Amino acid sequence: xxxxxxxxxxxxxxxxxxxxxxxxxxxxxxxxxxxxxxxxxxxxxxxxxxxxxxxxxxxxxxxxxxxxxxxxxxxxxxxxxxxxxxxxxxxxxxxxxxxxxxxxxxxxxxxxxxxxxxxxxxxxxxxxxxxxxxxxxxxxxxxxxxx
Numbered sequence: 782x783x784x785x786x787x788x789x790x791x792x793x794x795x796x797x798x799x800x801x802x803x804x805x806x807x808x809x810x811x812x813x814x815x816x817x818x819x820x821x822x823x824x825x826x827x828x829x830x831x832x833x834x835x836x837x838x839x840x841x842x843x844x845x846x847x848x849x850x851x852x853x854x855x856x857x858x859x860x861x862x863x864x865x866x867x868x869x870x871x872x873x874x875x876x877x878x879x880x881x882x883x884x885x886x887x888x889x890x891x892x893x894x895x896x897x898x899x900x901x902x903x904x905x906x907x908x909x910x911x912x913x914x915x916x917x918x919x920x921x922x923x924x925x926x927x928x
Contacts (some may be wrong), residue, residue, distance in 0.1 A: 805844030857899030
């Protein structure tokens with residue numbers, strides 16, 4: 782399975798914010814750190830706020846941060862939220878699908894893939910490689926958050 786750019790960006794946001802879970806960050810800060818489009822990131826972040834992964838505070842001193850501790854954010858749940866197509870192959874349009882043994886094998890493979898992701902929290906992922914700051918584009922690391 783290949784995850785979408787949407788999921789990639791969602792994971793990047795959580796990883797960035799998970800480094801300092803209580804600190805408010807601006808969307809611009811995250812976009813600049815990764816060198817990605819702020820407009821696209823805004824859509825992803827808005828979705829993550831509405832889904833309860835992130836908290837957003839408006840105003841001059843506002844910004845975004847994790848809505849829950851990293852240990853309570855499940856990677857499998859995030860992927861299920863951000864992905865809308867879990868079919869590895871378009872079996873639904875195939876004329877032999879009702880009699881094909883491959884469909885159940887692919888379903889089993891997808892279940893295994895998701896089971897692995899379900900076994901990890903954001904805290905687990907961050908603990909594997911805790912400091913990636915040096916890989917980010919230069920930003921004012923302590924830029925005051927703006928909404």
